[in-house]
Amino acid sequence: xxEITKLRTEAEDIILRLExxxxxxxxxxxMALLTLDEKRRQTIVDLEALxxxxxxxxxxxxxxxxxxxxxxxxxxxTRSAEAKAAIKSLEATLQEIEAETHERLVTLPNTPDxxxxxxxxxxxxxxxxQNDVKVSFDFVAQPHWELARTHDIIDWELGVKLTGAGxxxxxxxxxxxxxxxxxxxxxxxxxxxxxxxxxPLMVNEASGFGTGQLPDKxxxxxxxxxxxxxxxxxAEVPITNLYRDTxxxxxxxxxxxxxxxxxxxxxxxxxxxxxxxxxxLHQFDKVELVQITQPEHSYETLEAMVTYVExxxxxxxxxxxxxxxxTGDTSFTSAKTYDLEVYSAAQERWLEVxxxxxxxxxxxxxxxxxxxxxxxxxxxxxxxNGSALALPRILAALLENNQQADGSIRIPEVLQAFTGFDRIxxx
RNA sequence: GGAGGGGUGGCAGAGUGGUCGAAUGCGUCGGUCUUGAAAACCGAAGUGCCGCAAGGUACCGGGGGUUCGAAUCCCUCCCCCUCCGCCA
Numbered sequence: 001x002x003e004i005t006k007l008r009t010e011a012e013d014i015i016l017r018l019e020x021x022x023x024x025x026x027x028x029x030x031m032a033l034l035t036l037d038e039k040r041r042q043t044i045v046d047l048e049a050l051x052x053x054x055x056x057x058x059x060x061x062x063x064x065x066x067x068x069x070x071x072x073x074x075x076x077x078t079r080s081a082e083a084k085a086a087i088k089s090l091e092a093t094l095q096e097i098e099a100e101t102h103e104r105l106v107t108l109p110n111t112p113d114x115x116x117x118x119x120x121x122x123x124x125x126x127x128x129x130q131n132d133v134k135v136s137f138d139f140v141a142q143p144h145w146e147l148a149r150t151h152d153i154i155d156w157e158l159g160v161k162l163t164g165a166g167x168x169x170x171x172x173x174x175x176x177x178x179x180x181x182x183x184x185x186x187x188x189x190x191x192x193x194x195x196x197x198x199x200p201l202m203v204n205e206a207s208g209f210g211t212g213q214l215p216d217k218x219x220x221x222x223x224x225x226x227x228x229x230x231x232x233x234x235a236e237v238p239i240t241n242l243y244r245d246t247x248x249x250x251x252x253x254x255x256x257x258x259x260x261x262x263x264x265x266x267x268x269x270x271x272x273x274x275x276x277x278x279x280x281l282h283q284f285d286k287v288e289l290v291q292i293t294q295p296e297h298s299y300e301t302l303e304a305m306v307t308y309v310e311x312x313x314x315x316x317x318x319x320x321x322x323x324x325x326x327t328g329d330t331s332f333t334s335a336k337t338y339d340l341e342v343y344s345a346a347q348e349r350w351l352e353v354x355x356x357x358x359x360x361x362x363x364x365x366x367x368x369x370x371x372x373x374x375x376x377x378x379x380x381x382x383x384x385n386g387s388a389l390a391l392p393r394i395l396a397a398l399l400e401n402n403q404q405a406d407g408s409i410r411i412p413e414v415l416q417a418f419t420g421f422d423r424i425x426x427x
Numbered sequence: 428g429g430a431g432g433g434g435u436g437g438c439a440g441a442g443u444g445g446u447c448g449a450a451u452g453c454g455u456c457g458g459u460c461u462u463g464a465a466a467a468c469c470g471a472a473g474u475g476c477c478g479c480a481a482g483g484u485a486c487c488g489g490g491g492g493u494u495c496g497a498a499u500c501c502c503u504c505c506c507c508c509u510c511c512g513c514c515a
Protein backbone atom coordinates (compact mmCIF):
# COMPACT_ATOMS: atom_id res chain seq x y z
CA UNK A 1 0.00 0.00 0.00
CA UNK A 2 1.38 3.39 -0.92
CA GLU A 3 1.89 5.80 1.92
CA ILE A 4 -0.73 8.49 2.08
CA THR A 5 1.83 10.91 3.49
CA LYS A 6 4.00 10.43 0.41
CA LEU A 7 0.99 10.98 -1.79
CA ARG A 8 0.59 14.35 -0.14
CA THR A 9 4.13 15.49 -0.82
CA GLU A 10 5.02 13.66 -4.03
CA ALA A 11 1.75 13.35 -5.88
CA GLU A 12 3.06 14.31 -9.33
CA ASP A 13 6.02 11.99 -9.17
CA ILE A 14 3.86 9.12 -7.99
CA ILE A 15 1.35 9.69 -10.76
CA LEU A 16 4.12 9.67 -13.36
CA ARG A 17 5.50 6.44 -11.99
CA LEU A 18 2.12 4.78 -11.87
CA GLU A 19 1.52 5.81 -15.44
CA UNK A 20 4.77 4.12 -16.40
CA UNK A 21 3.20 1.01 -15.01
CA UNK A 22 0.12 1.61 -17.17
CA UNK A 23 -2.17 1.95 -14.17
CA UNK A 24 -5.58 3.00 -15.39
CA UNK A 25 -6.90 6.24 -13.89
CA UNK A 26 -3.72 6.86 -11.93
CA UNK A 27 -4.09 10.62 -11.83
CA UNK A 28 -7.77 10.40 -11.10
CA UNK A 29 -7.25 8.00 -8.23
CA UNK A 30 -4.42 9.95 -6.68
CA MET A 31 -6.38 13.19 -6.90
CA ALA A 32 -9.42 11.56 -5.36
CA LEU A 33 -7.21 10.28 -2.55
CA LEU A 34 -5.81 13.73 -1.91
CA THR A 35 -9.31 15.18 -1.70
CA LEU A 36 -10.34 12.43 0.68
CA ASP A 37 -7.26 13.05 2.78
CA GLU A 38 -8.09 16.73 3.00
CA LYS A 39 -11.62 15.91 4.10
CA ARG A 40 -10.36 13.38 6.53
CA ARG A 41 -8.08 15.80 8.29
CA GLN A 42 -10.71 18.49 8.51
CA THR A 43 -13.15 15.98 9.97
CA ILE A 44 -10.61 14.94 12.57
CA VAL A 45 -10.03 18.53 13.59
CA ASP A 46 -13.76 19.08 14.05
CA LEU A 47 -14.25 15.80 15.78
CA GLU A 48 -11.46 16.33 18.26
CA ALA A 49 -12.71 19.78 19.17
CA LEU A 50 -16.06 18.24 20.01
CA UNK A 51 -14.51 15.44 21.96
CA UNK A 52 -12.51 17.91 23.97
CA UNK A 53 -15.69 19.77 24.82
CA UNK A 54 -17.34 16.50 25.82
CA UNK A 55 -14.46 15.53 28.02
CA UNK A 56 -14.31 18.79 29.92
CA UNK A 57 -18.08 18.83 30.31
CA UNK A 58 -18.14 15.30 31.66
CA UNK A 59 -15.45 16.18 34.16
CA UNK A 60 -17.28 19.26 35.33
CA UNK A 61 -20.44 17.25 35.85
CA UNK A 62 -18.68 15.06 38.33
CA UNK A 63 -17.49 18.08 40.25
CA UNK A 64 -20.87 19.80 40.16
CA UNK A 65 -22.53 16.65 41.47
CA UNK A 66 -20.03 16.44 44.28
CA UNK A 67 -20.62 20.09 45.11
CA UNK A 68 -24.34 19.39 45.19
CA UNK A 69 -25.12 21.76 42.33
CA UNK A 70 -27.86 19.65 40.85
CA UNK A 71 -29.35 22.05 38.33
CA UNK A 72 -26.05 23.10 36.85
CA UNK A 73 -25.12 19.49 36.46
CA UNK A 74 -28.34 18.76 34.62
CA UNK A 75 -27.75 21.66 32.26
CA UNK A 76 -24.30 20.37 31.54
CA UNK A 77 -25.75 16.97 30.82
CA THR A 78 -27.98 18.43 28.14
CA ARG A 79 -25.04 20.16 26.50
CA SER A 80 -23.06 16.99 26.64
CA ALA A 81 -25.84 15.04 24.97
CA GLU A 82 -25.85 17.48 22.08
CA ALA A 83 -22.13 17.24 21.62
CA LYS A 84 -22.42 13.51 21.72
CA ALA A 85 -24.88 13.41 18.84
CA ALA A 86 -22.57 15.60 16.78
CA ILE A 87 -19.65 13.35 17.58
CA LYS A 88 -21.55 10.28 16.50
CA SER A 89 -22.36 11.74 13.15
CA LEU A 90 -18.83 12.98 12.58
CA GLU A 91 -17.44 9.60 13.53
CA ALA A 92 -19.66 7.98 10.95
CA THR A 93 -18.46 10.47 8.34
CA LEU A 94 -14.86 9.80 9.23
CA GLN A 95 -15.38 6.10 8.96
CA GLU A 96 -16.85 6.48 5.49
CA ILE A 97 -13.96 8.65 4.40
CA GLU A 98 -11.45 6.19 5.72
CA ALA A 99 -13.19 3.23 4.16
CA GLU A 100 -13.23 4.93 0.77
CA THR A 101 -9.60 5.94 1.14
CA HIS A 102 -8.62 2.40 1.91
CA GLU A 103 -10.71 1.04 -0.93
CA ARG A 104 -8.97 3.27 -3.43
CA LEU A 105 -5.53 2.98 -1.93
CA VAL A 106 -5.44 -0.79 -2.24
CA THR A 107 -6.17 -0.53 -5.95
CA LEU A 108 -2.84 1.23 -6.52
CA PRO A 109 0.20 -0.97 -7.11
CA ASN A 110 3.68 -0.08 -5.99
CA THR A 111 5.53 2.60 -7.95
CA PRO A 112 8.38 1.27 -10.09
CA ASP A 113 11.92 2.31 -9.26
CA UNK A 114 13.39 4.76 -11.82
CA UNK A 115 15.87 2.10 -12.96
CA UNK A 116 13.05 -0.16 -14.15
CA UNK A 117 12.63 -0.13 -17.94
CA UNK A 118 9.26 1.03 -19.15
CA UNK A 119 7.25 -1.55 -21.01
CA UNK A 120 3.86 -3.12 -21.10
CA UNK A 121 4.58 -6.83 -20.85
CA UNK A 122 7.21 -9.57 -20.67
CA UNK A 123 8.47 -8.68 -24.16
CA UNK A 124 9.97 -5.52 -22.70
CA UNK A 125 11.94 -7.25 -19.98
CA UNK A 126 15.67 -6.83 -20.30
CA UNK A 127 18.14 -9.67 -20.20
CA UNK A 128 20.89 -8.17 -18.08
CA UNK A 129 23.07 -11.24 -17.81
CA GLN A 130 23.38 -14.68 -19.30
CA ASN A 131 25.98 -17.21 -18.27
CA ASP A 132 27.89 -19.29 -20.77
CA VAL A 133 26.82 -22.77 -19.75
CA LYS A 134 25.75 -24.60 -22.90
CA VAL A 135 23.92 -27.87 -23.23
CA SER A 136 23.87 -29.82 -26.45
CA PHE A 137 22.85 -33.37 -27.30
CA ASP A 138 24.03 -35.74 -29.98
CA PHE A 139 20.86 -37.75 -29.51
CA VAL A 140 17.17 -36.92 -29.31
CA ALA A 141 16.62 -35.28 -25.95
CA GLN A 142 13.53 -36.15 -23.96
CA PRO A 143 11.41 -33.62 -22.10
CA HIS A 144 11.48 -34.07 -18.33
CA TRP A 145 8.01 -35.61 -18.13
CA GLU A 146 9.16 -38.42 -20.40
CA LEU A 147 12.33 -38.91 -18.41
CA ALA A 148 10.38 -38.89 -15.17
CA ARG A 149 8.09 -41.60 -16.48
CA THR A 150 10.93 -43.68 -17.86
CA HIS A 151 12.69 -43.68 -14.51
CA ASP A 152 9.46 -43.81 -12.50
CA ILE A 153 10.45 -40.88 -10.30
CA ILE A 154 7.39 -38.67 -10.75
CA ASP A 155 3.82 -39.94 -11.13
CA TRP A 156 1.25 -37.43 -12.33
CA GLU A 157 -1.57 -39.96 -12.60
CA LEU A 158 -1.23 -40.92 -8.96
CA GLY A 159 -1.37 -37.25 -8.06
CA VAL A 160 -4.58 -36.90 -10.01
CA LYS A 161 -5.98 -39.89 -8.21
CA LEU A 162 -5.12 -38.49 -4.80
CA THR A 163 -5.91 -34.86 -5.41
CA GLY A 164 -6.03 -33.58 -8.96
CA ALA A 165 -3.95 -32.19 -11.78
CA GLY A 166 -0.94 -30.22 -10.66
CA UNK A 167 -0.23 -32.34 -7.60
CA UNK A 168 2.43 -34.80 -8.73
CA UNK A 169 3.74 -37.64 -6.60
CA UNK A 170 7.51 -37.90 -6.38
CA UNK A 171 8.85 -41.40 -5.95
CA UNK A 172 12.15 -43.03 -5.08
CA UNK A 173 15.11 -41.11 -6.44
CA UNK A 174 12.70 -38.37 -7.52
CA UNK A 175 11.65 -37.81 -3.93
CA UNK A 176 15.23 -38.05 -2.72
CA UNK A 177 16.41 -35.57 -5.32
CA UNK A 178 13.78 -33.10 -4.14
CA UNK A 179 14.89 -33.53 -0.57
CA UNK A 180 18.50 -33.10 -1.65
CA UNK A 181 17.70 -29.83 -3.38
CA UNK A 182 15.92 -28.52 -0.30
CA UNK A 183 18.80 -29.53 1.94
CA UNK A 184 21.33 -27.96 -0.43
CA UNK A 185 19.42 -24.69 -0.67
CA UNK A 186 18.98 -24.48 3.07
CA UNK A 187 22.59 -25.25 3.79
CA UNK A 188 23.67 -22.49 1.43
CA UNK A 189 21.21 -20.00 2.88
CA UNK A 190 22.32 -20.80 6.41
CA UNK A 191 25.93 -20.41 5.39
CA UNK A 192 25.10 -17.04 3.86
CA UNK A 193 23.72 -15.82 7.18
CA UNK A 194 20.01 -16.41 6.78
CA UNK A 195 18.14 -17.71 9.80
CA UNK A 196 16.02 -20.71 8.98
CA UNK A 197 12.31 -20.50 9.77
CA UNK A 198 9.66 -23.19 9.69
CA UNK A 199 6.41 -21.30 9.48
CA PRO A 200 2.79 -22.42 9.43
CA LEU A 201 1.55 -23.37 5.97
CA MET A 202 -1.79 -21.74 6.54
CA VAL A 203 -2.23 -18.10 7.39
CA ASN A 204 -5.09 -15.88 8.46
CA GLU A 205 -6.56 -13.02 6.53
CA ALA A 206 -4.48 -10.34 8.23
CA SER A 207 -1.30 -12.07 7.09
CA GLY A 208 -2.61 -12.40 3.54
CA PHE A 209 -3.32 -8.69 3.53
CA GLY A 210 0.04 -7.78 5.04
CA THR A 211 2.15 -9.05 2.18
CA GLY A 212 -0.32 -8.00 -0.49
CA GLN A 213 -1.94 -11.28 -1.51
CA LEU A 214 -5.26 -9.98 -0.24
CA PRO A 215 -7.37 -8.49 -1.55
CA ASP A 216 -5.44 -8.16 -4.82
CA LYS A 217 -4.86 -11.82 -5.58
CA UNK A 218 -7.62 -13.48 -3.65
CA UNK A 219 -8.25 -16.02 -6.38
CA UNK A 220 -4.65 -17.23 -6.38
CA UNK A 221 -4.81 -18.79 -2.94
CA UNK A 222 -6.55 -21.88 -1.69
CA UNK A 223 -8.92 -20.91 1.09
CA UNK A 224 -9.91 -23.00 4.06
CA UNK A 225 -13.16 -21.15 4.43
CA UNK A 226 -14.44 -23.00 7.43
CA UNK A 227 -11.57 -21.72 9.55
CA UNK A 228 -10.81 -18.51 7.70
CA UNK A 229 -7.34 -19.62 6.65
CA UNK A 230 -5.41 -19.54 3.41
CA UNK A 231 -2.82 -22.03 2.23
CA UNK A 232 0.36 -20.07 1.66
CA UNK A 233 1.28 -19.41 -1.97
CA UNK A 234 4.87 -18.74 -0.85
CA ALA A 235 6.83 -18.69 2.39
CA GLU A 236 7.13 -14.96 1.87
CA VAL A 237 3.70 -14.58 3.45
CA PRO A 238 4.33 -16.12 6.88
CA ILE A 239 8.00 -15.18 7.07
CA THR A 240 7.42 -11.52 6.32
CA ASN A 241 4.35 -11.43 8.55
CA LEU A 242 6.52 -12.55 11.44
CA TYR A 243 7.27 -8.85 11.80
CA ARG A 244 3.78 -7.48 11.33
CA ASP A 245 2.98 -4.80 13.92
CA THR A 246 6.49 -4.59 15.25
CA UNK A 247 9.09 -1.92 15.75
CA UNK A 248 12.61 -3.20 15.19
CA UNK A 249 15.71 -1.54 16.58
CA UNK A 250 17.96 -0.34 13.79
CA UNK A 251 20.82 -2.31 15.29
CA UNK A 252 18.86 -5.50 14.61
CA UNK A 253 18.62 -4.76 10.89
CA UNK A 254 18.98 -6.21 8.42
CA UNK A 255 16.87 -9.20 9.27
CA UNK A 256 17.71 -12.13 7.05
CA UNK A 257 15.46 -15.16 7.12
CA UNK A 258 15.00 -18.16 4.93
CA UNK A 259 12.52 -20.97 4.94
CA UNK A 260 11.56 -24.07 3.09
CA UNK A 261 7.84 -24.62 2.56
CA UNK A 262 5.49 -26.23 0.15
CA UNK A 263 3.58 -23.55 -1.78
CA UNK A 264 0.00 -23.77 -2.95
CA UNK A 265 -1.37 -21.89 -5.92
CA UNK A 266 -4.68 -22.23 -7.67
CA UNK A 267 -3.24 -20.97 -10.97
CA UNK A 268 -6.71 -20.48 -12.38
CA UNK A 269 -6.66 -19.79 -16.08
CA UNK A 270 -3.32 -21.41 -16.87
CA UNK A 271 -3.19 -23.88 -19.70
CA UNK A 272 -1.21 -25.53 -22.48
CA UNK A 273 2.53 -26.10 -22.50
CA UNK A 274 2.88 -23.79 -19.51
CA UNK A 275 1.34 -26.41 -17.26
CA UNK A 276 2.91 -29.43 -18.89
CA UNK A 277 5.01 -31.59 -16.58
CA UNK A 278 6.61 -29.64 -13.78
CA UNK A 279 6.28 -26.29 -15.47
CA UNK A 280 3.39 -25.08 -13.35
CA LEU A 281 1.93 -26.89 -10.35
CA HIS A 282 -0.68 -26.31 -7.71
CA GLN A 283 1.68 -27.53 -5.02
CA PHE A 284 5.43 -27.17 -5.17
CA ASP A 285 8.41 -26.79 -2.90
CA LYS A 286 10.47 -23.69 -2.53
CA VAL A 287 13.15 -22.19 -0.35
CA GLU A 288 12.53 -18.50 0.11
CA LEU A 289 14.71 -15.65 1.33
CA VAL A 290 13.25 -12.66 3.13
CA GLN A 291 15.10 -9.56 4.23
CA ILE A 292 13.99 -6.55 6.20
CA THR A 293 16.31 -3.59 5.76
CA GLN A 294 16.68 0.11 6.30
CA PRO A 295 15.41 2.04 3.28
CA GLU A 296 18.93 3.24 2.54
CA HIS A 297 20.18 -0.29 2.04
CA SER A 298 17.38 -2.06 0.24
CA TYR A 299 18.70 -1.69 -3.29
CA GLU A 300 22.17 -2.93 -2.53
CA THR A 301 20.47 -5.79 -0.72
CA LEU A 302 18.42 -6.56 -3.81
CA GLU A 303 21.58 -6.86 -5.87
CA ALA A 304 23.22 -9.03 -3.24
CA MET A 305 20.25 -11.36 -3.13
CA VAL A 306 20.22 -11.84 -6.89
CA THR A 307 23.94 -12.50 -6.87
CA TYR A 308 23.43 -15.05 -4.14
CA VAL A 309 20.75 -16.89 -6.11
CA GLU A 310 22.92 -16.86 -9.22
CA UNK A 311 25.57 -18.58 -7.15
CA UNK A 312 23.16 -21.45 -6.53
CA UNK A 313 22.44 -21.82 -10.23
CA UNK A 314 26.14 -21.80 -10.99
CA UNK A 315 26.75 -24.54 -8.47
CA UNK A 316 23.99 -26.56 -10.10
CA UNK A 317 25.77 -26.06 -13.44
CA UNK A 318 22.63 -24.73 -15.06
CA UNK A 319 22.42 -22.32 -17.97
CA UNK A 320 20.62 -19.26 -16.71
CA UNK A 321 19.92 -15.65 -17.42
CA UNK A 322 18.95 -12.69 -15.33
CA UNK A 323 16.04 -10.51 -16.38
CA UNK A 324 15.19 -7.06 -15.16
CA UNK A 325 11.43 -6.95 -15.37
CA UNK A 326 9.86 -3.96 -17.09
CA THR A 327 7.31 -1.73 -15.38
CA GLY A 328 4.32 -3.60 -16.73
CA ASP A 329 5.61 -7.04 -15.83
CA THR A 330 6.78 -6.14 -12.33
CA SER A 331 4.33 -7.51 -9.83
CA PHE A 332 1.68 -5.42 -8.12
CA THR A 333 3.55 -5.05 -4.85
CA SER A 334 7.11 -4.76 -6.12
CA ALA A 335 9.15 -1.68 -6.99
CA LYS A 336 11.86 -3.61 -8.80
CA THR A 337 12.16 -7.27 -9.66
CA TYR A 338 14.78 -9.49 -11.19
CA ASP A 339 13.76 -12.85 -12.53
CA LEU A 340 16.18 -15.71 -12.96
CA GLU A 341 15.42 -18.20 -15.68
CA VAL A 342 17.08 -21.50 -16.40
CA TYR A 343 17.27 -23.03 -19.82
CA SER A 344 15.57 -26.36 -20.04
CA ALA A 345 17.32 -27.90 -22.99
CA ALA A 346 14.83 -30.49 -24.20
CA GLN A 347 11.80 -28.24 -24.03
CA GLU A 348 14.08 -25.57 -25.43
CA ARG A 349 12.61 -22.88 -23.27
CA TRP A 350 13.54 -20.61 -20.42
CA LEU A 351 11.84 -21.35 -17.12
CA GLU A 352 11.47 -18.83 -14.33
CA VAL A 353 12.97 -20.31 -11.17
CA UNK A 354 13.40 -17.25 -9.02
CA UNK A 355 11.98 -13.83 -8.61
CA UNK A 356 13.82 -11.37 -6.41
CA UNK A 357 12.00 -8.20 -5.45
CA UNK A 358 12.31 -5.02 -3.46
CA UNK A 359 8.94 -3.97 -2.12
CA UNK A 360 10.29 -0.83 -0.46
CA UNK A 361 7.55 0.24 1.96
CA UNK A 362 4.65 -1.24 0.03
CA UNK A 363 4.38 -4.30 2.26
CA UNK A 364 5.75 -2.75 5.43
CA UNK A 365 3.14 -0.02 5.29
CA UNK A 366 0.44 -2.66 5.34
CA UNK A 367 2.31 -4.69 7.92
CA UNK A 368 3.09 -1.73 10.15
CA UNK A 369 6.61 -3.06 10.10
CA UNK A 370 8.81 -0.26 11.35
CA UNK A 371 12.19 0.37 12.86
CA UNK A 372 13.67 2.96 15.17
CA UNK A 373 16.48 4.85 13.49
CA UNK A 374 19.54 6.40 15.14
CA UNK A 375 17.51 9.50 15.98
CA UNK A 376 14.92 7.31 17.75
CA UNK A 377 12.53 8.13 14.95
CA UNK A 378 10.12 5.42 13.88
CA UNK A 379 10.12 4.74 10.15
CA UNK A 380 8.81 2.09 7.80
CA UNK A 381 11.41 -0.51 6.94
CA UNK A 382 11.89 -2.00 3.48
CA UNK A 383 11.08 -5.62 2.73
CA UNK A 384 12.58 -7.86 0.06
CA ASN A 385 12.32 -11.44 -0.91
CA GLY A 386 13.56 -13.93 -3.41
CA SER A 387 13.20 -17.57 -4.30
CA ALA A 388 16.31 -19.58 -3.62
CA LEU A 389 14.98 -21.61 -5.25
CA ALA A 390 11.69 -22.99 -6.54
CA LEU A 391 12.14 -26.72 -7.01
CA PRO A 392 10.00 -28.05 -9.84
CA ARG A 393 11.52 -26.12 -12.69
CA ILE A 394 15.01 -26.66 -11.33
CA LEU A 395 14.21 -30.34 -11.30
CA ALA A 396 12.87 -30.14 -14.84
CA ALA A 397 16.01 -28.45 -16.08
CA LEU A 398 18.28 -30.83 -14.20
CA LEU A 399 16.55 -33.84 -15.69
CA GLU A 400 16.51 -32.50 -19.21
CA ASN A 401 19.95 -30.92 -19.29
CA ASN A 402 21.75 -33.79 -17.61
CA GLN A 403 20.27 -36.67 -19.57
CA GLN A 404 22.83 -38.94 -21.17
CA ALA A 405 22.88 -40.91 -24.37
CA ASP A 406 22.11 -44.09 -22.45
CA GLY A 407 18.98 -42.49 -20.97
CA SER A 408 20.42 -42.04 -17.50
CA ILE A 409 20.52 -38.71 -15.70
CA ARG A 410 23.63 -37.27 -14.14
CA ILE A 411 23.33 -35.64 -10.71
CA PRO A 412 25.33 -32.42 -10.33
CA GLU A 413 28.26 -32.80 -8.02
CA VAL A 414 27.08 -30.43 -5.30
CA LEU A 415 23.95 -32.49 -4.84
CA GLN A 416 25.59 -35.88 -4.61
CA ALA A 417 26.42 -35.49 -0.94
CA PHE A 418 22.72 -35.03 -0.33
CA THR A 419 21.35 -37.64 -2.72
CA GLY A 420 23.82 -40.41 -2.03
CA PHE A 421 23.77 -41.32 -5.74
CA ASP A 422 25.35 -39.73 -8.80
CA ARG A 423 22.87 -40.77 -11.45
CA ILE A 424 19.33 -41.85 -12.04
CA UNK A 425 18.93 -44.91 -14.27
CA UNK A 426 21.59 -46.45 -16.45
CA UNK A 427 24.15 -48.84 -15.10
C1' G B 428 -15.54 -31.69 21.23
C1' G B 429 -17.21 -30.67 26.86
C1' A B 430 -16.39 -27.64 31.49
C1' G B 431 -14.00 -23.61 33.76
C1' G B 432 -10.52 -19.35 33.92
C1' G B 433 -8.35 -15.27 31.49
C1' G B 434 -6.69 -11.29 27.66
C1' U B 435 -3.92 -4.23 30.85
C1' G B 436 2.59 -0.71 28.66
C1' G B 437 9.14 -4.78 26.52
C1' C B 438 7.85 -8.55 30.51
C1' A B 439 5.36 -9.57 35.20
C1' G B 440 1.19 -7.62 37.53
C1' A B 441 -2.41 -3.92 40.28
C1' G B 442 -6.66 -1.50 39.03
C1' U B 443 -14.65 -3.12 39.26
C1' G B 444 -17.84 3.85 37.08
C1' G B 445 -14.91 10.17 37.33
C1' U B 446 -9.02 12.48 40.30
C1' C B 447 -6.44 6.23 35.11
C1' G B 448 -2.49 6.43 29.60
C1' A B 449 -2.99 3.62 33.89
C1' A B 450 0.21 1.75 40.56
C1' U B 451 4.26 -1.41 41.62
C1' G B 452 8.33 -4.72 40.34
C1' C B 453 11.75 -6.38 36.60
C1' G B 454 14.07 -5.03 32.27
C1' U B 455 15.80 -0.63 29.08
C1' C B 456 18.15 4.29 28.54
C1' G B 457 20.64 8.79 30.86
C1' G B 458 23.10 10.64 35.26
C1' U B 459 25.53 10.53 40.38
C1' C B 460 28.97 7.50 42.97
C1' U B 461 33.45 4.13 41.59
C1' U B 462 40.27 3.08 39.25
C1' G B 463 36.50 0.14 36.33
C1' A B 464 32.11 -2.59 37.13
C1' A B 465 28.21 -4.18 40.36
C1' A B 466 25.07 -2.31 44.09
C1' A B 467 22.66 2.04 45.70
C1' C B 468 20.45 6.66 44.57
C1' C B 469 18.29 10.42 41.05
C1' G B 470 15.92 10.91 36.45
C1' A B 471 13.88 9.44 31.50
C1' A B 472 10.94 6.33 28.74
C1' G B 473 4.30 3.50 25.01
C1' U B 474 1.88 3.84 19.96
C1' G B 475 -1.29 6.11 16.21
C1' C B 476 -3.66 10.46 14.41
C1' C B 477 -4.40 16.14 13.88
C1' G B 478 -1.18 20.43 14.49
C1' C B 479 4.57 24.82 12.39
C1' A B 480 4.19 24.62 17.56
C1' A B 481 1.83 24.86 22.17
C1' G B 482 -1.17 21.29 22.60
C1' G B 483 -5.29 18.14 21.47
C1' U B 484 -7.28 13.35 20.59
C1' A B 485 -7.57 8.03 20.43
C1' C B 486 -5.80 3.31 22.09
C1' C B 487 -6.20 -1.45 28.58
C1' G B 488 -7.67 -8.35 22.54
C1' G B 489 -11.54 -6.64 18.07
C1' G B 490 -16.49 -4.63 17.27
C1' G B 491 -21.07 -2.75 19.31
C1' G B 492 -24.00 -0.94 23.58
C1' U B 493 -25.40 1.38 28.58
C1' U B 494 -23.89 6.18 31.00
C1' C B 495 -23.04 13.18 31.50
C1' G B 496 -18.56 9.99 32.09
C1' A B 497 -16.07 3.01 30.81
C1' A B 498 -9.73 -0.47 31.49
C1' U B 499 -13.91 -1.07 35.02
C1' C B 500 -21.03 -2.68 33.54
C1' C B 501 -23.79 -5.39 29.22
C1' C B 502 -23.74 -7.96 24.24
C1' U B 503 -20.82 -10.23 20.49
C1' C B 504 -16.55 -12.04 17.96
C1' C B 505 -11.41 -13.54 18.26
C1' C B 506 -7.42 -15.47 20.96
C1' C B 507 -4.85 -17.81 25.15
C1' C B 508 -4.64 -21.01 29.55
C1' U B 509 -6.32 -25.25 32.86
C1' C B 510 -9.01 -29.90 33.39
C1' C B 511 -11.67 -33.94 30.82
C1' G B 512 -12.19 -36.55 26.10
C1' C B 513 -9.58 -37.77 21.54
C1' C B 514 -4.93 -38.09 19.35
C1' A B 515 0.71 -37.65 15.94
